[in-house]
Amino acid sequence: MTEFAAAAPAHAPVVEETSTGLNTRKVLMWTFLGSECMFFGSLIGTYLVYRGRYLPGQLIPKDVFEIPYTSVSAFALLMSSLAMVLALAAIQRGDIKRLKIWLLVTAALGLIFLGGQVYEFTSFGAQGLNPNVSTFGTSFFVLTGFHGAHVSMGVIWLLSLFMLAARGQLNQARSLDVEIAGLYWHFVDIVWIIIFTVVYLIPV
Amino acid sequence: MSAQAMVHPGEKPHPQSREYVILAIILSAVTGIEVAAWYWEAIRALMIGGVVIDLLPPVLIVLSAFKFALVVMFYMHLKFDHRLFSGFFLFGLGAAGFIIVVFIALFHFLRAPFPVT
Amino acid sequence: MRMRRGLWLLLGLFVVLALAGCAREISGVVQFAADAPDAPQTTVFPLSDTGRRVQTLYELIFWMALVVFVGVEGALLYILVRFRRPAGGVASQTHGNTRLEIAWTVIPAVILLIIAVPTIETIFSEDAPSASASENQIRVEVTGHQWWWEFRYPELGADVVTANEFHLPVGRTAFITMTSADVIHSFWIPKMTGKMDAIPTRVNHIWFTAQQTGEYYGQCVQFCGTEHADMRLRLFVDTPQDFDAWVRRQSQGAQAPVTSTVGLAAVGARVFQSGACPGCHTIRGTPAQGKVGPDLTHVGSRTTIASGVLTNNLENLTRWVTDAQAVKPEAKMPTLGCEANTGTGPPTTCITRSDVDAVVAYLRTLQ
């Protein structure tokens, strides 16, 4: 009568030899994502505390944000999530060729997003907004910067998976490796969904 | 034992590539609506029942929560996976959400505006 | 066996001793002594309206807690004595009892409700004075500095500025706002009412109506750096007449001693103005308009200096002006006297012994 005898893991071909039947690394990843919610929650909370708290003469969001531009990179990240699930579906079918393609597409979309962020940061900097000028600058750059760092980690992770796949070391039985990376990647994407709305779209 | 036999009867079938693409189209569409709403000046001052209301923030929040939920439920398979995973994630998400809401209340609504020094 | 019993006795003795030790506190909670007991910062003999409301609430919670305390500790002691293993005794294998569980969920919840309702009432009543109390209120603006207090009375004119000691009329509601010039401090006069933080970029407030004249001690209670312990303050609750007289004196500029008959003080005034002092201190009616340290216009009329660290007398003033750092290490006032025993030699531009004497003589004339 265990509570957690219920479901087998989503995609693992064999049931794990654990009390819940769930893969240990996957449990770890989900607890990690719960923890990450608190990490980004604190950063977003900080941004919101300082939202609207601007001194006369300071640059405010309206002055610097370019919504069309950011929409495009937000879109790129969103689509990378699609590529990610397609990569997972591919490896679960045993289709290593498609796996490699979709992993590369995911990483590429991630890189496009990062490129957009680099451009945005430089352009804001040129207009005089940086982490040292105001609470807006500080909380904005640190929030989006840490998100960017997460995306970079994800890109590195995806590329390592690609290398493994290229060397023939990823196969259907190891689809969990891709699934776990995917969980991380989608999480980074949904954080951006929130940041995009809360930081960029909702006007002050 | 074969993999087949181990699949729990209660488990629902997972979406296939086609569904993933459809989902992506929905997500793109919602993003489109968000940006469009941002451009639509009128939404920021709608007359409803004689009061002027800025509907943009609530609309944006609902839409992005919708996107968030779609990605989590389908791309991350939370809808099909073990309850335990939802438990972990939702507890973290809930706590973070609570803290954000309380911060907004504390710093923007529950006290007088800041005296600027 | 005997030793065990001895230890239990010791425990009992200890409990009795502890109770005896806090008898004053316990009795203090129940009755308001007409004459305040000896601890000048006691929290349980408040002499203002808000303070007494807090005290009433505290008493309620205290008694509730005492009941729970006696219940739990009594049960614990009883169990320890009663169920010590009688040689080879066997325990009954009970696993639980849902009815009991419900009971000890509900009973504490009820006790908490009894506490919570008046608590929330008091929170709201403490937040803003009632209409009647606010009618005749007097406002005081407090600013915390590392490590001294500045007081202003906006309604009494820009000239009533003082430091570390302030006055209030008895029976009039004081509405006190506080903020800080540097880090977070906390303003507290226990016999009046609870504390409130003085926070940079924010303005907080408390209010109370002092009910008895006298001198009340307080101090900074939020850690604010090295000298946090020496950031004390004093409140004088005066009769209305005394208070008005005090305000009148404070509103005046400094008695110009430049032409004073007191020769030494006149020299001192010159030394003061030509030295480092004006960079930090204001003496109204003179060129000295520094804002770093306390306003010294009426420093002679204060009972203490350096936020309650020293009694204000000739000897201490001399010590302070000669070597502030020795009295209050790391205070924001440098050591200035040539006589100072700093170990690294006197400061480069120092004040000689005789000049210090003159300055002190001058400061003492600033009544």
Next chain:
Amino acid sequence: MATIAAPVAQRGLLARPTEPTGLWSWLTTVDAKRIGILYGTSAFIFFLIGGLEALMMRSQLAVPNNTLVAPGTFNALFTMHGTTMIFLVVMPMGAAFFNYIVPLQLGARDVAFPRLNAFSYWVFLAGAVLMHLAFVVQTVPDMGWFAYANLTERAFSPNNAVDFWIIGLQVLGVASLAAGFNFLVTIINLRAPGMSLMRLPLFCWTTMITSILMVLAFPVITVALIQLMFDRLFGTNFFNTAANADPILWQHLFWVFAHPEVYILILPAMGIVSEVLPVFSGKPLFGYPFMVYAVASIAFLSFTVWAHHMFVTGLGPVATSFFAASTMLIAVPTGIKIFNWLSTAYGGALRLNTAALMAFGFVGMFTIGGLSGIMHASPPVDTQQHDTYFIVAHFHYVLFGGSMFGLMAGIYYWFPKVTGRLLDEAIGKVHFWLMFIGFNVTFGPMHFLGIDGMPRRIYTYPTGMGWDLWNLVATIGAFTIALSVLAFMVNAFKSLRSGEIAGPDPWDGRTLEWSVSSPPPHYNFAEIPVAAGRDAFWLQKYPTSGGHGTAVAAAHGDGSGHNAEHGEHVHVHLPDPSYWPLAAGGAIFLAGLGVLFYLPLIPVGLFLVIVSVVAWSLEPVNG
């Protein structure tokens, strides 16, 4: 029978270490029991350091206008005392028991991620050493354990004392997060067959809930510390009031973390008491399911009460009322636990040896601390108590009277399991009574000091305030505690050399750790046990006594995929030792040094972290 796979010597760059004994075997160990011992000894050493700091503070405060300790030094003392006791004593002491006891109670051979576990310890040590380097260069953190902004900004704390605290805590946070994940996953996934969640020993429950709290609370302090560090290193404006930042933000972030943190400190002790009391009462734990629900609801509530530390910051009446109510609510589940412990002992056959006395001491003393907590929970009352010695009394009653007494109970209870030898009961009693009396003599009078208006964190006080007597008494009490600690040290040393041999089950225990030899073999269990119900070992010993669950149900496994029938020919695979957790810890230490002394070291350290992690993931999985 089980055969144990001997570590196979490997060649090549990434060969795993094989020494079974000696220094390297400790440095490269991934055995949770050894890691537990490392945690425990480190924590005890830091307890002596933190205690020494306390004794210096008490000596300074013994009499008014004392000049024994300079003001700045005193501030450094209480900062390091508080930080040390919380992060370097109580937390790692808990971690010691998690490591040693939880796998045994679960019927597991190790934790879910043995190398991550070793990593946690080395990172913990790195953080602790980084923070204590401050003593070497003599810029000791001196802003209090909650480091309120904006006093911590460069403008007000120009030297890098604060940086030692920031970086030390940041690194300790990494260790706690890693440990939290590890134990959460371990308890979820590595339970023996039959050990459903409602059959878990209560100590495993509190460990699991503690882990959840760590996993969710530490990210918040991580963010706060990053913000403070960026302010200090790069001139950002999170808490810079000159740029109109609000220093209150730090307080919210800090207490969002630190209130759950205080439950992280108390829950392991509560778990221990819930193990010790049943054993020495000869009864099962009373109201087990309610205990579980109480622990779980404490975890929930602990994220909703943080602002009770900020009642005098001007939150406004609405928020103040909310936080007052949520805080008071926590008394309900905590009360349930107290009453269940009392009921466990009620009707029992009490064996009052030292472990039991410590546990009963916990119940009595924690209640006092909890009740003063309820007083602060009423905001108007707290305006008179906040930042006075009344608060100091409260938190020492819950931290010392609670956590330390609980942990001491655990030490007396499990020492024989860990060392194979019993601690001496006579010295143990002396230890207990000295500590119990000393504790009350130290911290009891602090209530009166607080009531009489003595603020905390003051390096001295004038005469005539009515504080002289009780301060002196408290100081005498502190030295009494020191005596008791000495008694304990004598006891431990004596028993290690010549203590009475304990045997596997000296207390007639109820849980699985007592089913194996003392100390347990490297692999814990030759055969993975099957839990027939709550108090699994008790049911093995006394099958007729009836527990929850029946042997029949257990024999069929719990249908969770764990296959009990396979237990016949076990070939025990134990993870090999590894260099890389230590290497990664060292690399983090290097990066920390970079923040403190020489910024270019940061990328070097981080690069080495990556190298270690890559090597870690590439090294041969043991064969």
